[in-house]
Amino acid sequence: MADNTLTLKLDANTAMPLIEKIGKDIVLPIVNEAGKSAYAIAVAHGFQGTEQEWLNSLRGPKGDPGDKGNPFKFSDFTPEQLNAIKGKKGDPGEPGSAEKSAQFLKENGIWLENTSVDTVLMKVIELSQCCNNFVPRSLEFVQPKAGDTYIDFTGEPHYKIAINNGEKREFQSDNMRVLIDSTMKGDVKVDYYGLTDNIIGTYTINLVVKNEEYDWGSLVETKEISKGGTKATLQKYENGAKISVTKFDNSVFELEINNEYSKMINNNGLSNIKAIELDLTKLPINSNKGYWNSSGDILRTFNNQDYVILKVKKEQLVTPSIWPGSPSSYGTAEYLNSGTNVKTTDVKLQINDSNVVTIGNMGRARYSFATNRIEKN
Incomplete structure (x- = not known):
C-alpha cells in the first residue's frame, strides 16, 4: 500500500470472472484499512478495551435450550460401527471356588x-x-362339559403340557386355561413335562360334543299318572314321551324301583314309544330312602325304547349292602351302572345332560356324576 500497489490472491471462484472481463475496465476499491485486524479497525473507530473484551462483545445473549434429542439405540449404528466400539474378548477368568x-x-x-x-x-x-423331599404338583384338570370352550389345568409352575403332540405350553403359575380349538376332538392326549422336558405323565381328556336336541315333535297331551303311591306328570309328544315323577311310594322297597317305573310305563300305553325321558329331579331328597338303585339295570326298565334320557341326582341313589343284614347307603354312589341282556337292538342313552352314547346289543355302560360322562364297558 505504501507504493500505491495492491497484490491480489485469486482462487478458482474469483479468477474466472476476472478472466472474462479481460479487455474491460476493472475497478477495484482501495481500502485504507486493508491489512488491519478486525479488532484494530474497531479500536480505530473508537472501541476501548482489550481484544478479548472486544471478542466478548461480539457474543450474543444465551439462547433458549433446544429440544432434548432421543437416546441412541443399537439400531442407530451400523454393524461396522458396533464392531468398532466392541472391545477385545478378555481372557477367561479363574473358575470360582468355595x-x-x-x-x-x-x-x-x-x-x-x-x-x-x-x-x-x-x-x-x-x-x-x-x-x-420335593414333590411337584400332579397335573389336574376340570373335565369339560358339552359346549365348553376351554379346559382348566393345574400343575407345577414352569412345568409344561403338550396337547396331541403339539407345542409345549409352560405353566407361568400353578394354573393354565387352554382354549379348545378345531384340532381338539374326541379323546385328547395331554403330555405333562418336567423342567428338563422329561415326561411326567400322559392323560386323556374326552371332549364331549354338544348334543343336538332330540326332535320330540308336537305336544299331544299332558296328564297326571300314578302307580300306587307314586305319581308323575306325563307329556306325550308325536315322537316320544316325558315323565316327571312328583311323588314316590315309600312302601316300595328300593330294589324294586325299576319294576315300579316299568309298570308305570306299560300301564299308560308307553311300552311301544321309541323315545322316553324320565325325570326324578323333582322329587325331594330323602336321606334314608333312595329313588334308584345305583347298580340297577337302567335299560331293562326301558326295554322297548331306542332313545332313553334319565335325569337323576346323586343324592337320589341307593347303594345296596353286599353283606346280609347290613344297611344300604344313600346318596354316596359316584357312578350309575347299567346293562341289559334283554334289548336286542342298539339304544341311545343320555343321563342328565351328558353326551349321548349308543349302547350296543347286550352292552353295559357306567355314568359318572363327577364328569357327567357315560363310558361303555
Missing part, C-alpha cells in the same frame, strides 16, 4: 474332589436330599 465351605465339609469327614463352587453345591444337595 474353599472355606469345602474345608468345613472336609473337617467333618466329607470328601470332595475339588473346591469348585459346583462340586461343593452338588455335595450339599446330595447330602440334604432336598430333591427327594
Whole structure:
C-alpha cells in the first residue's frame, strides 16, 4: 500500500470472472484499512478495551435450550460401527471356588474332589436330599362339559403340557386355561413335562360334543299318572314321551324301583314309544330312602325304547349292602351302572345332560356324576 500497489490472491471462484472481463475496465476499491485486524479497525473507530473484551462483545445473549434429542439405540449404528466400539474378548477368568465351605465339609469327614463352587453345591444337595423331599404338583384338570370352550389345568409352575403332540405350553403359575380349538376332538392326549422336558405323565381328556336336541315333535297331551303311591306328570309328544315323577311310594322297597317305573310305563300305553325321558329331579331328597338303585339295570326298565334320557341326582341313589343284614347307603354312589341282556337292538342313552352314547346289543355302560360322562364297558 505504501507504493500505491495492491497484490491480489485469486482462487478458482474469483479468477474466472476476472478472466472474462479481460479487455474491460476493472475497478477495484482501495481500502485504507486493508491489512488491519478486525479488532484494530474497531479500536480505530473508537472501541476501548482489550481484544478479548472486544471478542466478548461480539457474543450474543444465551439462547433458549433446544429440544432434548432421543437416546441412541443399537439400531442407530451400523454393524461396522458396533464392531468398532466392541472391545477385545478378555481372557477367561479363574473358575470360582468355595474353599472355606469345602474345608468345613472336609473337617467333618466329607470328601470332595475339588473346591469348585459346583462340586461343593452338588455335595450339599446330595447330602440334604432336598430333591427327594420335593414333590411337584400332579397335573389336574376340570373335565369339560358339552359346549365348553376351554379346559382348566393345574400343575407345577414352569412345568409344561403338550396337547396331541403339539407345542409345549409352560405353566407361568400353578394354573393354565387352554382354549379348545378345531384340532381338539374326541379323546385328547395331554403330555405333562418336567423342567428338563422329561415326561411326567400322559392323560386323556374326552371332549364331549354338544348334543343336538332330540326332535320330540308336537305336544299331544299332558296328564297326571300314578302307580300306587307314586305319581308323575306325563307329556306325550308325536315322537316320544316325558315323565316327571312328583311323588314316590315309600312302601316300595328300593330294589324294586325299576319294576315300579316299568309298570308305570306299560300301564299308560308307553311300552311301544321309541323315545322316553324320565325325570326324578323333582322329587325331594330323602336321606334314608333312595329313588334308584345305583347298580340297577337302567335299560331293562326301558326295554322297548331306542332313545332313553334319565335325569337323576346323586343324592337320589341307593347303594345296596353286599353283606346280609347290613344297611344300604344313600346318596354316596359316584357312578350309575347299567346293562341289559334283554334289548336286542342298539339304544341311545343320555343321563342328565351328558353326551349321548349308543349302547350296543347286550352292552353295559357306567355314568359318572363327577364328569357327567357315560363310558361303555
